[in-house]
Amino acid sequence: MESSVGKGAFILIVSGLVCKLFGALFRLPLTNIINLEGIGLFQMIMSLYSLSIVIVSGGVSSGLSKLVSSARAKGDLSKINGFFKTAILFGMGLSFVIGAIFFLFSKQIASLQGNIDGAINYMLFILLLPLAGMIGIFRGVIQGYENMTPTAVSQILEQITKFIFGLIFAYILGKNSPSQGVFGAFLGIVISELFAFVYLAIIVIKKIKLTPKRNYYNKEFFSAVTPLTISSTILPLTQAIEALIIISLLTRAGLSSQEGIMLYGIQTGVVGAILNFPLIISMSVALALLPKVSFLSSQNDEEGQRQIIGNCFSVMWFLLAPLVFGIISIAGSLYPIIYPKAMENHLQIAVQLTLFSGISILLTAIMQFLLSVLQGKGFFYYCLTFNAIGGLFKILMTIILAPLPSINIFALPLASIVHSSIVCICALIKLGKIVKISFYEFILPIISSIIMYLALGFLQEAVSGILSLVLSVIVGCLVYGLCSAPLVAQYGRQLFDKLKMKRQQ
Secondary structure, eight states, rough: HHHEEEEHHHHHHHHHHHOOOOOOHHHHHHHHHHHHHHHHHHHHHHHHHHHHHHIIHHHHHHHHHHHHHHHHHHTTTTHHHHHHHHHHHHHHHHHHHHHHHHHHHHHHHHHHHHHHHGGGHTTHHHHHHHHHEEEEEEEHHHHHHOOHHHHHHHHHHHHHHHHIIHHHHHHHHHHOOOOHHHHHHHHHHHHHHHHHHHHHHHHHHHHHHOOOOOOOOHHHHHHHHHHHHHHHHHHHHHHHHHHHHHHHHHHTTTTOOHHHHHHIIIIIIIHHHHTSSTTTHHHHOOOHHHHHHHHHHTTTHHHHHHHHHHHHHHHHHHHHHHHHHHHHHHHHHHHHSSSSOOOOOOHHHHHHHHHHHHHHHHHHHHHHHHHHHHHHOOHHHHHHHHHHHHHHHHHHHHHHHHSSSTGGHHHHHHHHHHHHHHHHHHHHHGGGGGGGOHHHHHHHHHHHHHHHHHHHHHHHHOOOOOHHHHHHHHHHHHHHHHTTHHHHHHHHHHHHHHHHHHOOO
């Protein structure tokens, strides 16, 4: 049972690291091409694009993964065809409607953001959203079969094509102005989505043969997809609302509009880009775990659920904690190297934002994991309720804290901490004893990561430049490995036993 989850999570983690690498490689030259003001504008548009993608595909993808896996567990394979056809009708219709809204009201939306030059980018949504909607449907069906490889390949394909075409167009058009460079980057995204769509379409056509029979299973489909779609939109919705209001809130804190855009660009385009790396681990584990929890839940195997949830969380936490603390510890040396122009006068605030955002990332990872368990067990409306409560408090915290001169941009990570904490507490109460996590396996990675953080702090003071980064990786791995040696040995034995059992079979 655990091997399929482990294999799927491993594939997604590897692909996620590759994607984040290309994403970082994309952001680095893009930041230098269109500068901090341009990257701030890019992030404002991306916040609404991310929200739109989640609306048209987030709930559909998770819902299909759950429904297809459950149908497999019950041996009712005819339902899969009906779910797929319903998803196509719903996903394509919704994506075209939302794309058309952005196309028709592009100037008004851009003006509301204080970015009138960004209107042309919103017109591209009429192409981007239908492609993203179908990609989400394809991935959901394939993941329902606990096959994560096509998802991983399509993600890598997206990033490579975005990297190539996005930077080419951004460089060519960015010579005129940062806003035109942003448009060039989005042209690259259109091409990347098209490549991923074609690849996944070929995979799904081979897997599922549509029949003329009218087996849509609309009620079951929408019972799962509707709350998941609304729930999955809450986080990007809060980010989109923040993008709309943050500049005006920061001006009330005494900053100029240009300073506000730059700080927002640092938080979302610089700090956020680096700290999103650890979330690859949690998202990969969550995606791989969802269909397995659904499968076991459909068979009423509570002990199997408890075991796989506990083991998956322990391994995820063991990998996640040191990665977050490691990034926080080397931020002061890392940013001047990868963002030389952007960090000339903003290094200190970027490092401080990294510390607060790192705490937020740890809680966000736990939240993603617990929401995946809730979805796997079919608690869709609880996902929606918990996320809605957390999202409401997130916006309120931003509105209250951002105008305060002593807090300003730090309101964003602080509000995220509040959001994730509320969702985690509510989810743990609802799931009860089904989530059984060893206190020892939770606390030892934290203690080991803090010791590693302190050791790297001394190292950063003694050595600087690229050499400090190389030594930090080596020393960090050694210190964390030694401090968490009991867990390293435990996981090593478990892996060895599984490999030995597999060879015997």
